[in-house]
Amino acid sequence: MKTEAVVLRSLRYGEADRILHLYTPARGRIGAIAKGVRRARSRFGGRLEPFFRLKIELHEGRSELLTVTGAQTVEGYARLRGDARALDAAARACDAVGRLFETGEPHPGVFNLLCRQLALLDEQAGTPGQAAARAGSLSFRLKLLLAAGLAPQLGACANCGEPENLVGFSGAAGGVVCGACEAGSFAIDEQAHGFMTEALGRALTDVPAATDPVLGQVERAIAATLEHHAHLRLMPAFAGR
Numbered sequence: 001m002k003t004e005a006v007v008l009r010s011l012r013y014g015e016a017d018r019i020l021h022l023y024t025p026a027r028g029r030i031g032a033i034a035k036g037v038r039r040a041r042s043r044f045g046g047r048l049e050p051f052f053r054l055k056i057e058l059h060e061g062r063s064e065l066l067t068v069t070g071a072q073t074v075e076g077y078a079r080l081r082g083d084a085r086a087l088d089a090a091a092r093a094c095d096a097v098g099r100l101f102e103t104g105e106p107h108p109g110v111f112n113l114l115c116r117q118l119a120l121l122d123e124q125a126g127t128p129g130q131a132a133a134r135a136g137s138l139s140f141r142l143k144l145l146l147a148a149g150l151a152p153q154l155g156a157c158a159n160c161g162e163p164e165n166l167v168g169f170s171g172a173a174g175g176v177v178c179g180a181c182e183a184g185s186f187a188i189d190e191q192a193h194g195f196m197t198e199a200l201g202r203a204l205t206d207v208p209a210a211t212d213p214v215l216g217q218v219e220r221a222i223a224a225t226l227e228h229h230a231h232l233r234l235m236p237a238f239a240g241r
C-alpha cells in the first residue's frame with residue numbers, strides 16, 4: 001500500500017535495519033521495518049528518521065510489521081533539526097500522538113494536526129520565546145484531547161452544570177468545577193480557564209499568550225484529564241531549557 005506517514009520513532013534493529021513507528025491518515029499508527037537502511041548505500045538515504053513526513057510504500061505480509069519498499073520525502077523539516085528545543089518539542093509531540101492514538105483506528109485530523117505542529121516548530125526554530133513555545137505545545141496537546149474525545153468541559157461546572165463561580169479543575173469530573181463541587185479538584189484561575197477555551201477554539205498558528213504559572217495549571221489540567229480518562233501519563237509537554 002501507499003500512504004503518507006510521519007515517522008514518530010525510528011529504532012535500530014539488527015545489523016542494518018530500522019523499526020519505524022509511523023502515523024498515517026487512514027491507518028492510524030502502524031509499525032514497519034526498513035531493511036538495510038543503515039547501510040551507506042541505502043536507497044532510503046536519511047529520510048526514515050523521526051519527524052520526516054513521507055510518501056511511503058509498504059508491503060503487507062504475514063508479520064505484524066509492514067515492510068518499507070519505497071519512501072519519498074514530503075517534508076524534512078530541516079530547520080527544526082538544527083534547534084535543540086524545537087527538536088525536543090517535536091519528539092514530545094510525536095510521543096503524545098503515538099501514545100494517545102496507538103491503534104490502527106483512522107484519525108486523519110490527528111495526522112494533519114501533527115504535520116501542522118511540526119511545520120510550526122520548523123518555522124519557529126531558532127527564535128527565542130520560551131513561554132510561547134510552551135503555550136504552543138500545550139495548545140497542540142489540548143487539540144489532541146479534543147480529537148480523542150477527551151476535551152475537558154469548560155463552559156460550566158462539569159459536575160452540576162453551574163455556569164458561574166468556576167474555581168477548580170477535576171480530572172474525574174472531566175473539566176472545570178464550581179465552588180460547591182470543588183472537592184477533589186485543584187484550584188484553577190480565570191486565565192488558565194481562558195487559555196484552554198481559547199486554545200481549543202483557535203488555530204495552532206494563533207496560540208493565546210500566557211504566563212508560566214498559568215501554563216502550569218493548564219498542563220496539570222491536561223495531565224489530570226489524561227490520567228482519569230485514558231489512564232495515560234505523558235512526558236511534560238515542554239522541556240523548559
Ligand SMILES: [Zn+2]
Pocket residue numbers: 157158159160161162177178179180181
Ligand atoms: Zn458544580
